[in-house]
Amino acid sequence: MALEPAAAKREKADRPAVQVPPDKLAALALRLRDEPALAFDLLLDHTAIDWIAENRFELVYVLYSTVHGHYLMLTTSVPRETPVVPTLSAVWPIAHWQEREVYDLMGVQYDDHPDLRRLFLEDEWQGHPLRKDYKDDYMLGLPK
């Protein structure tokens, strides 16, 4: 909390979890990595959740410190119409591919990402299939 006044501690989480606004994300990530008492030098996982009822994507970064052995979950929320967040691939290089995966399946745009292409699906694929409102012409709905 001392590092970033805009960050809020999340209740009801299994691990220490912090929510920040998207514009404060990159600066906070850099400080979390470089502060010797924290030293989060490994980005374990990056994923996104589509809260369609609340009209937002929640981006989740799971951090781990190989020096101290502690975890932190960093979350941020972006609106579904303009899902733009700064990239963290300069802070943790593994975020390069993890952000490509989230872009591929969820359609989150990463600002200043060096190579934002699809990772799993074909280049000519239309849409982002893990969004809750995704439809295509081959997909079969659940029968009533």
Place this chain on the structure above:
Amino acid sequence: MGLVTDRLPRVVEHIPGGGILITSIDALINWSRRNSLWPLAFGTKCCAIEMLMATGAPHQDLSRFGAEVARQSPRQADFMVVAGAIIKKMAPRVRLLYEQMAEPRYVIATGSCAISGGPFMYNSYTIVRGVDEVVPVDVYVPGCPPRPEAFFYGLMMLQKMIWEGESIARVGRRRKPVMAALPQGIKPEDFRDEVRRLLESENDINVDEAAASKIWLKKVDEWMAKHLLKP
């Protein structure tokens, strides 16, 4: 005469004029084909563990049926075991492998995913609903995954189909095998009329026609024309 026609159903074939044509060459070719089926070493999901690894291991020995020589190249393989779901990205590659296999080629679809898409049938953006939308399937083995015994039953069905239904006079046309054993409580009288009707109507399969009626096949052909057949 009865002994010969019963014991050697393919050696002696009745022709419509009332005469008898000795098709010994068919019998010899079918005998050698069914006893030396070489599978293509190809698996996409968890059924591959059951179908290719467990059946190939000594406990349930695939070589008892002459089908243990798994080939890494489709050019040398006789049949393909589609063990697992086929995703849209994999579908053109499956078709490509199928077309690289030499005739006659057979496909066994094992498991719910390869038959119909299984648990991924609804609301899936990536699973092709059944491998028969991509390649023509000869034998379906249901289960999730099937037991190795079920796979052997399917393999023996394929052998029976080759033994009884193939002829060098009708290349590319196959005859479905007649069911060998009945479930408990069902007598042959219950479905004799239906079986007779089926045998008269749908017994012969034209492999190319069956393949051309599938939805996904058109997309596969578009993909192949775009990526493989460039001048």
